[in-house]
Amino acid sequence: MPQAPLQANVAVNQSTLKSAPLQMDAAGNLLIGNGSNNKLNQTGTFLVKGSPGRICKIIAVSGTAAALTVNDVATTGGVATANIVATFTSAQMAAGSILPLDFPCLAGIVVQAGTNVVAVSFD
Incomplete structure (x- = not known):
């Protein structure tokens, strides 16, 4: 018995039930991130991506008594409250x-992990 594609499949055009491109934003990034890239075992302030992208998830590999901040900026020197x-x-x-974040960043992605060791997935 044939089955139609699942409704949750975002790569299917719902009106024609045929394959369609995934939804993209104006910068060409996926609207829903899948975390196809990663930075592993990072600490301190580090550049995740120096161009527009989407931060998907952060995993605390080893946590300490330090807060973590994510910034939408293309360089570590540009980190600011704004x-x-x-x-x-x-x-x-x-x-x-x-x-879980799944948040678009228009300039770039910088993480300030302090003394925490983290893994970051991003697109």
Whole structure:
């Protein structure tokens, strides 16, 4: 018995039920990130991506008593209060914590992890 594609499949045009390109924003980034790139075992302030992209998830590999901040900026030198995307408290940074973001960044992605060791997935 033939079946139609699942409604949750975003790569299917719902009106024709045929394959269609995934939805993209104006910069060509996926509207829903899949985390196809990563930075592993990072600490301190580091550049994730120096161009527009989407931060998907952050995983605390080993947490400490330090907060973590994500900034929408293309260089570590450009980090400022005005370009903060998200801030996580030290209580949220326990080892093994998964922080889902799925947020578009228009300039770039910089993470200030402090003394935490983190893994970041992004597009």
